[in-house]
């Protein structure tokens with residue numbers, strides 16, 4: 001199976017802060033990958049490099065067989081890479097529904113009218129239907145995160161990048177999120193999910209990598225990786241959260 | 244996912260009321276020559292020009308995030324093109340206006356190529372430098388009076404229409420028509436696909452890019468359109484003044500400072516803002532015209548008060564409180580069929 005996304009020898013530093021050193025990654029088509037790592041490890045920066053909002057110092061990013069290292073974020077989105085931001089970035093003055101219409105119309109290159117029904121349906125699936133006509137700036141943090149996810153899905157991506165979407169959810173909401181993400185996977189979408197809520201990850205991903213000190217220090221089966229002594233050592237918080 | 248049955252509504256009750264209000268005001272204003280004196284017409288035409296300039300600047304800065312302090316470049320360009328086309332080429336004065344729009348659009352493309360490389364404050368400074376360059380170039384054109392300026396020859400003025408009164412009417416109507424055209428263009432633009440992109444860019448450029456919007460192209464289109472509109476308004480302003488000089492045509496105070504004041508007071512990034520702002524500005528100006536420095540001080544105090552108390556401007560305050568919009572821009576979704584929407588996540 002040809003990979004949908006490959007990172008080759010990606011390096012990035014912010015001044016003295018090294019966030020990536022020669023990172024290699026191949027994501028299979030339809031695969032769901034989880035990323036964990038301590039705060040400031042560079043997880044979000046990696047999403048920036050994949051989506052084009054952060055330029056790597058060195059290395060190559062390929063998506064669906066083409067080199068996208070130099071493409072703008074808008075081009076990458078239209079190729080099929082969607083991202084939910086860790087710090088929600090809603091279009092604050094537009095309604096929740098309009099936020100999705102923008103993503104669907106531009107991210108997926110469709111006519112405005114053609115996307116209305118899909119967007120309305122997505123809002124229902126993401127639990128935002130009753131707030132569809134609310135201005136996005138008036139949403140709570142939790143609803144803003146839901147909006148991030150809904151808006152990313154509205155672009156009908158091939159690759160979905162999720163950055164900490166489960167934080168703050170109560171148990172049954174988290175279960176619904178996991179179910180939703182499984183539904184999305186079932187349609188063939190590849191997923192990379194950065195998450196501190198480990199049990200949600202374990203329930204959803206095929207593979208787990210641990211980012212620390214500019215590289216992946218562990219990778220493989222999620223349940224095995226999470227129990228490895230290395231991970232427990234550098235990532236006590238997660239180890240403690242494990243039952 | 245099965246798509247739900249929905250209906251999309253654009254107009255709200257306030258926007259329907261707004262349209263009726265606009266229609267009534269428009270009829271009254273078209274009829275102004277029959278109810279107003281010469282002074283009224285002049286004042287109204289001036290107000291139209293400022294509403295138009297502010298609406299264009301609002302589109303540029305408020306929506307596209309291109310905070311220009313150099314739009315006087317295009318006011319002056321339009322003014323000088325009017326004089327040049329009328330005096331040197333012999334184009335009838337009124338016919339110069341559409342030509343000026345096209346020429347200004349063409350001029351703005353290389354200018355954009357230059358200043359779009361600049362970010363943030365540097366962009367603003369860049370726009371001002373461009374305006375200064377334009378002003379210096381204009382002062383070198385000796386056939387148009389060089390640094391001291393020139394008056395529009397009487398023959399050209401007389402050819403606009405029969406008789407002084409009719410001339411004033413024609414120019415008044417033209418000013419009104421240009422304003423309506425510019426407002427219509429802005430409304431149409433904001434309701435179109437471009438409007439979605441522009442509003443998204445206004446709210447969050449990073450998210451706009453990440454959702455597939457070609458921000459650079461949208462900004463370029465807006466820059467070129469506003470340049471064209473601004474130049475046409477500039478031409479019309481100086482068709483009324485009948486005299487041009489580099490300092491008046493490229494005045495940063497008149498064509499940028501006041502325009503920004505109007506937009507910010509009224510509400511930046513909102514269509515209604517410039518209209519409200521212009522009304523406030525002209526009321527203040529007419530009330531305080533005789534007081535000189537007090538007038539400027541009051542403007543300053545009003546600007547600071549609004550920025551502190553209502554950073555969204557007067558219209559932002561009203562719209563936020565009552566949920567009003569005069570123009571039907573929003574897309575509201577109505578779920579048909581009573582069943583509860585299925586929830587997840």
Ligand SMILES: Nc1ncnc2c1ncn2[C@@H]1O[C@H](COP(=O)(O)OP(=O)(O)OP(=O)(O)O)[C@@H](O)[C@H]1O
Pocket residue numbers: 014017019037038039040041042043044045046086
């Ligand atoms: N634009 C930037 N300029 C300078 N430093 C940056 C920038 N973006 C990120 N950093 C730094 O790079 C490091 C990695 O940041 P990043 O947000 O990628 O971490 P993260 O793994 O997502 O952390 P968290 O779990 O807290 O979300 C941090 O030390 C951060 O301060």
Ligand SMILES: [Mg+2]
Pocket residue numbers: 043044045086163
């Ligand atoms: Mg992060």
